[in-house]
Amino acid sequence: MFDLIVKGGTLPDGRVADVGIRGDRIAAIGALGTEAGRVIEATGDLVSPAFVDPHFHMDATLSYGLPRVNASGTLLEGIRLWGELKEIVTVEAMAERALAYCDWAASMGLLAVRTHVDVCDDRLLGVEAMLAVREKVKGWMDLQLVAFPQDGLYRDPTARANLLRALDMGVDVVGGIPHFERTMADGAASVRDLCEIAADRGLPIDFHCDETDDPLSRHIETYAAEVLRTGLQGRAAAGHLTSMHSMDNYYVSKLLPLIAEAGIAAIPNPLINIVLQGRHDSFPKRRGLTRVKEMQALGITVGWGQDCVLDPWYSLGTADMLDVAFMGLHVAQMTHPDEMRRCFDMVTAENAKIMGLDYGLREGAVASLVVLDAGNPVEALRLRPDRLCVIAKGQVVSEKARNDARLGLPGRPATVRRRHELPPR
């Protein structure tokens, strides 16, 4: 007897199977009958482990237009604008916006998020708000907090002390932003310093790294060397890495094996990179996306991050990780079926690996999964379809009725769903 059976769905690897759930765990996968407190019919639908976002800013989300919009559309104006917003924000307003975003996430099957929390505020209001949100959503969402010195670990006079205070308060991950320090030398020093802090405290580390079109922004090289020196292999991540788009190819041929050796995961954020990078270019305009396929070819873990939804840096966003992967596969030209399946994995299993989650469709794993109105992962990317049912730690947290369009065309079918069977391979 199960608490819940998800019946007859297609798993991402193509198997058709029932998923049986007891408590907050997957108890069995196979042909399971219907002995359960509740049976959710999923025949013909994709049943996937829940979506995961390894790079987000929940302290800023849903603040677009406060106190004004980003007129230039650049990263640097966004940072200035965020500074203005920090002057007027309250803990309550920030937590309320974050919780509203978490509701969106639940409805989209996004059940684990790593969020960078700005610590460049002596009051640490963002940290206070996000710790409260993490506690409120813990029954259904895994929320990891990164201590993020937005204005520079050294450029902001109290950032380093505030970062340490934030870690003392229970923030999970050490963050950094070396390309925003005053000089390359300060950036490199911040990388060394932060790696030592993470190693001393036994914490993961996750930088905003080289988020610039400047091909000479090479902090990732220092980061890889410091991760090796301080023994952080396997628990280090680097967000953005957009400078790598513009780097000299010979230099990259030395850099990528170093990143692989250091076990640093890369987190490009395609929606944001394509919007913020290349803003100083006339034509041709660079895309600013890092070298995704080239890193994967060397065994480097690469996940897609969302980064922003309706905040000083980005005027759109939906909490849908399929939107993120859809933009990523276009900009990185990952349109082969195998590459598209990889893109689906990047917003599920690979992002979960980056966050170190207990995850997956297997017996004993946490039962956090999503039923999609699509036949397979590639179709899910093409349609970015409704989430028919979202199960978080064994509980149904969101449901949506199938909603086919009703056609009024003579001699044509009464409804249309835009599903399409691909020819066998």
Ligand SMILES: [Zn+2]
């Ligand atoms: Zn970010």
